[in-house]
Amino acid sequence: MHPIHHILLLHLLLLHVSPSIQQSFIYNGFKSPDSTNLTLTGIANITGNGILKLTNVSSHQIGRGFYPDPIRFKNPGSESALSFSTAFAFSIVPKYLKLGGHGLAFTISTTKEFAGAQPSQYLGLLNVTLNGNASNHLFAVEFDTVQDFEFSDINDNHVGVDINRMKSVNSTRAGFFIDGNSTIQDICLHSGKTIQAWIDYDGVKQQLNVTLSLFSTKPSTPIMSFPVDLSPVFQDFMYVGFSSSTGVLTSSHYVFGWSFNMTGEAESLDLDLIPSLLPAKKTNKGLAIRFSVSVFLVFLIIIIAGAVYTIKKFKNTExxxxxxxxxxxxxxxxxxxxxxxxxxxxxxxxxxxxxxxxxxxxxxxxxxxxxxxxxxxxxxxxxxxxxxxxxxxxxxxxxxxxxxxxxxxxxxxxxxxxxxMANGSLDKYIYSSNNSKLILSWDQRFKIINDISSGLLYLHEEWEQTVLHRDIKAGNVLLDSDLNGRLGDFGLAKLYDHGSNPTTTKVVGTLGYLAPELTRTGKPTTSSDVYAFGALLLEVVCGRRPLELKASPEELILVDWVWDKWREGCLLEVVDSRLKGKYNEVEAAMVLKLGLMCSSDEPSMRPSLRQVVRYLTREVPLPESLGLRCDGGAKGGLVVKIDVFTPSSLEKMKSW
CATH class of the missing domain: 3.30.200.20 (Phosphorylase Kinase; domain 1)
Known part of the structure; x- marks a missing residue:
């Protein structure tokens, strides 16, 4: 057979057995028969007037709508990413006007199912384990209305490009340009308005543009334009669609129309021709008159009912x-x-x-x-x-x-x-008896320690202000259904601007977690939070309280007992006996030493939370010299030395 015949035969076979190689499509609403074959997962549905409703205001839900067939995204010859263009109109309607829930994302992926994906900040695309894996082959443009500091979001109203992870490779505040005007016009993504977005990728120039507008016509200037090679991200065939999710704060996410093109620029949508959340205007005059009369009567009833209700309301509420x-x-x-x-x-x-x-x-x-x-x-x-x-x-x-x-x-x-929090507070697990159901494994304990350290780092350095918790203890660490640790109870929290100092001089907190300098100065700092976190580290490993009044004198104060064991060279003797020796000795020793460092009497000797996280993740090793005590310093965070613990001395400690 002539070689050209082989090529023709191969081409025919590919057309017969390969997935769809649809080059373009357009949906001016999703009510037509061609629209009903969208693959919907989660709580997504098509409304009666042809709107793709991805989510409602239920919390912690996921909704997706994807084009049913895969599309070729790679050049078969060069393996380079092909150009594509898409335009779509969407709206985000929050349950509460000033509180936008999480956003939605236009997505190109190897799958439509996203098994194990989480809602909230993961937008129904990834989870904490998969986040960042190159094997995800995920491209998404997010329109997000929550600022997640763990993903370094720039604000709570932004557009971001995500590649294999939820931390955007590029982002900008939401807005658009009016032709001839170089000043960006802000768009509130969760305003409930219909917003049109255009995403254009030039595979030859390896350039990605994102454009927004409140109108049907595409602005000539995108709000985001940057070079990126999507060849490593794309597989030969990929799926395209939308994904969104809700968290604690919720929004309804809608897509009104969608066009897509692999061979040129996607057709812009005429916003007057696509479905709307608002009902169509009535022009019947008779109906208008009847409606006006009805409104007047209803208005009178409302005034009367409102007056009665208000009188009753003021009697029962403030x-x-x-x-x-x-x-x-x-x-x-x-x-x-x-x-x-x-x-x-x-x-x-x-x-x-x-x-x-x-x-x-x-x-x-x-x-x-x-x-x-x-x-x-x-x-x-x-x-x-x-x-x-x-x-x-x-x-x-x-x-x-x-x-x-x-x-x-x-x-x-x-x-x-x-x-x-389904599993309650941490203290009932680390102070429990030998009830096997309440004994945390070492892996669970180490995970909780890492959880709380990352939360404290966020409070101290990553939020817009410094937040001092001032009451870090096992009773304020709560465990969700998966035994993830979460820090709660912010009743004593203190905020101040980065680089400044808190003004309070009131000593608050829990005995055993109070840094010694607090009783002298009364001024809380991030270092005093670190001291309390050090006490938490020790009690999680040792399975006992920082002050154990029923213990022998040498074991009364946890930090002193651990310190003595470290000096004696038998540090691991303090590890919770209920673990029965089943723990990672390297990790346990590291956490104990880190707990001692954080419990130093001298604030300047304690690590910052950023250093703590780097130690726990083994980004850097612990120093050889822990520098725990200063000459003449107090032990166990007590400013005066108490040799005999009498009832009066204990009452004095409690007053601190």
Whole structure:
């Protein structure tokens, strides 16, 4: 057979057995029969008027819509990435106007299923394990409305290009250019407005452009343009589509129309011809008259009902104060939380402390499990402290911090609503008896230590301000359903600008975790937080409290006992005996030494949280000389030496 015949035969075979090599398509809405074959996963659906609705306002959900057939994205001859162009119109409608949930992403991937992908900051594309793997072969352009500091997001209203990981290789604030004007016009991604996006990749120039607009016409200037070679990312055939997810804060994500082209520029969408969230305008005059009369009557009824309701409302609730208007998280009604906890029934009690009781609840509308902290009227946490906790943790976003969902205030009573942590607090595991169900393995303990260290690093250095927690302890470390550690209880937190110093001189915290300098100066610092974290490290490894009043004198103060064992060369003797020798000796020794470094009497000798994280991840080795004690310094964080622990001396310690 002539060689040309072989080529023709091969070409025919490829056309017969290869996946679709569709070059272009356009959807002016998704109501036509051609649109119904989109592959929908998660909670995505096509609405009655032909809108692709990826998610609703349910929390921690994923929704995806993908073109059903794979498309060739690589040149068969050179293995270089082919050019592509796409345009689509979308809208993000948050449940609460000022609180955008997570965004959506245009995605090119080898799969439509994304097994194991997580919601929230992972947008339904990756998870903590897969994030960053070159084998993902994932390209995405995210339109995100949450600033995730762990991914170095620039703000909470940005466009980012993600390649195999959720940390963007390039990002910019959302906006567009009007032709002839070099000033960027800002776009609020979660405004609910219809936004058109164009993504164009030139495979020859290896150039990616992203353009946004509120109009049908494509601006001549993109908001993002940068060189990138997508050849290592793309496989021969890939799937294209959209993915979005919700977290604690929720939004509905909509796609109204979509065009795609592998052989030229994608056709722009006429925003007047695609479906809309708003109902069509009525022009019937008779209907308009009847409608006007109805509105007038309804208006009168509303005025009367509103007056009655307002009178009753003022009898049962307090006037909203000015500071409450600026709080970020969602305000819950007292009745809503009372119903969720079955009237704050004792059988739903999760625990209690000095500031009040914590109850488990279930929100009836979304079936979301919550934890409600009901602050005691006898607590020292008044409106100022309550405001501090809401305004602080309500704006923090990190996987190792307990997420505040909302708050409520009723007749001087304060309530805080958090993510429900299925496995409770860490202290019940490390102080438990020999109940095998409550004994954490070494791997679980080491994972929790790393979780909390990353959360504290975020608080100290990575958020917009420095956040001092001031009450780091095992009881404030909560464990989710997968035993991931999350730091909670920000009632004592203190914020200040990076580079400045906190002004407070009030000593707060828990005995055994208080840095010795606090009793002299009263001024908390990141170093005093590190001291408390050092105590936490030691108790997680040793399985006992920083101060154990029932222990022998030499073991009374945990840090002193560990210090003595280290000097004697038998450091691993302090490891929790309930592990029965099943632990990584290198890791255990490292954590113990690091705990001693953090527990140094001299603040300048303690590492920063960034150094702590580098030690734990073995990016750098621990120093040979730990520099733990300074001459004449106190032991165990006590400013005065107490040789005999009498009831009076213990009361004095408690007062600190």
């Amino acid at each position: 006037v909203v104060e000015e500071w409450e208007l600026d709080l970020g998280p969602r305000p819950f009604s007292y009745t809503e939380l009372k119903d969720a906890t079955k009237g704050f029934h004792e059988k739903h009690l999760l625990g209690f402390g000095g500031s009040g009781k914590v109850y488990k609840g279930v929100l009836p509308d979304s079936r979301t499990q919550i934890a409600v902290k009901r602050i005691s009227r006898k607590s020292k946490q008044g409106p100022k402290e309550f405001m501090s906790e809401v305004s602080t943790i309500g704006r923090l976003r990190h996987r190792s911090l307990v997420q505040l969902l909302g708050w409520s205030r009723n007749k001087g009573e304060f309530l805080l609503v958090y993510d429900f």
